[in-house]
Amino acid sequence: MTSPANVISPDLIPDALYPTINALCATSIDVAAIIARAGLGQSLAAQVGENSDGDGQKALDVLADDMFEAALRGGDVRWYASEEQEDALLTSEGGKYALAIDPLDGSSNIDVNVSIGTIFSIFDTKEGAEESFLRPASEQICGGYILYGPATCLVVTFGNGTQQYVLDPSKGEFVLVEKAMEVPETSKEFAINASNYRHWTKPVRTYIDDCLAGKDGPRGMDFNMRWVGSLVAETHRILTRGGIFLYPGDARPGYENGRLRMVYECAPIAFIIEQAKGHATDGETPILERQAATLHGRVPLVFGSAQKVQRVADHHDLSE
Numbered sequence: 229m230t231s232p233a234n235v236i237s238p239d240l241i242p243d244a245l246y247p248t249i250n251a252l253c254a255t256s257i258d259v260a261a262i263i264a265r266a267g268l269g270q271s272l273a274a275q276v277g278e279n280s281d282g283d284g285q286k287a288l289d290v291l292a293d294d295m296f297e298a299a300l301r302g303g304d305v306r307w308y309a310s311e312e313q314e315d316a317l318l319t320s321e322g323g324k325y326a327l328a329i330d331p332l333d334g335s336s337n338i339d340v341n342v343s344i345g346t347i348f349s350i351f352d353t354k355e356g357a358e359e360s361f362l363r364p365a366s367e368q369i370c371g372g373y374i375l376y377g378p379a380t381c382l383v384v385t386f387g388n389g390t391q392q393y394v395l396d397p398s399k400g401e402f403v404l405v406e407k408a409m410e411v412p413e414t415s416k417e418f419a420i421n422a423s424n425y426r427h428w429t430k431p432v433r434t435y436i437d438d439c440l441a442g443k444d445g446p447r448g449m450d451f452n453m454r455w456v457g458s459l460v461a462e463t464h465r466i467l468t469r470g471g472i473f474l475y476p477g478d479a480r481p482g483y484e485n486g487r488l489r490m491v492y493e494c495a496p497i498a499f500i501i502e503q504a505k506g507h508a509t510d511g512e513t514p515i516l517e518r519q520a521a522t523l524h525g526r527v528p529l530v531f532g533s534a535q536k537v538q539r540v541a542d543h544h545d546l547s548e
């Protein structure tokens with residue numbers, strides 16, 4: 229790894245992790261620059277293949293993966309596991325960390341100029357790849373995402389609160405703007421892909437039915453719905469404004485455990501949210517108590533304001 233110049237203030241970042249976080253940030257500045265020019269030429273949304281799970285891969289999925297892998301190679305990351313690659317890669321024999329990454333989250337939004345992102349999770353490495361990643365999510369030492377939105381920002385936790393940095397494009401530097409984000413408790417927004425209503429389980433349906441009933445229902449108030457289709461953007465909204473996000477398991481073949489991956493998406497988002505005093509579960513059990521059975525395994529995800537997430541768990545209890 230060639231060490232890039234420092235692009236993020238080191239104050240709140242553990243010394244040992246700084247080179248890795250700095251490399252991720254430096255690469256994200258390049259990714260953001262490519263995204264900013266997306267409308268001007270080559271289509272970053274062109275379908276270029278399929279990943280091991282059968283998901284379509286867009287040009288930007290593959291490009292971002294290549295860029296992060298190249299940036300980390302030879303550094304402190306021993307195992308690099310990407311949503312876009314079947315197996316974890318040995319990127320540095322002597323590396324002390326295992327890093328999982330969703331290089332480009334929200335692929336369906338690439339061609340419509342809507343926010344997309346990168347999600348990552350870091351563990352202290354073990355000897356082998358599987359044992360490094362297939363372990364309780366509570367063993368993460370870092371979880372983070374970079375959001376490529378109107379502003380590019382990094383939200384990250386090292387287990388001591390959730391910090392937010394915003395990229396100052398004129399300086400090419402991420403500036404600390406919040407030391408301890410907190411998910412607001414008061415919000416009337418919920419996020420779910422309601423087109424799947426007929427496939428949901430009873431607890432999920434009744435939770436959403438209660439929201440839809442608004443003032444006339446058991447909740448006694450009106451709600452608002454949001455669905456961006458980029459997990460990073462939904463997470464950022466909830467960290468900023470509160471609310472709840474659900475991607476439950478449903479009856480569609482292949483969606484028994486929802487759509488989102490434990491290692492690349494659910495575990496780091498759960499770590500970030502819990503460190504911001506919110507809550508993240510699979511509907512009942514905290515995500516941080518779960519572990520992936522396979523590298524690309526999926527898990528239902530419910531996260532947001534703690535009381536709202538608890539209410540979903542209560543609905544699951546009632547159905548038993």
Ligand SMILES: O=P(O)(O)OC[C@H]1O[C@](O)(COP(=O)(O)O)[C@@H](O)[C@@H]1O
Nearest residue numbers: 330332333334335336421457458459
């Ligand atoms: O299209 P759906 O089923 O609503 O799924 C949306 C979800 O899929 C994702 O796009 C999956 O992530 P990828 O783009 O990394 O595959 C999430 O960002 C988002 O929450």
Ligand SMILES: [Mg+2]
Nearest residue numbers: 330333334493
């Ligand atoms: Mg994703």
Ligand SMILES: [Mg+2]
Nearest residue numbers: 311330332333
């Ligand atoms: Mg992705």
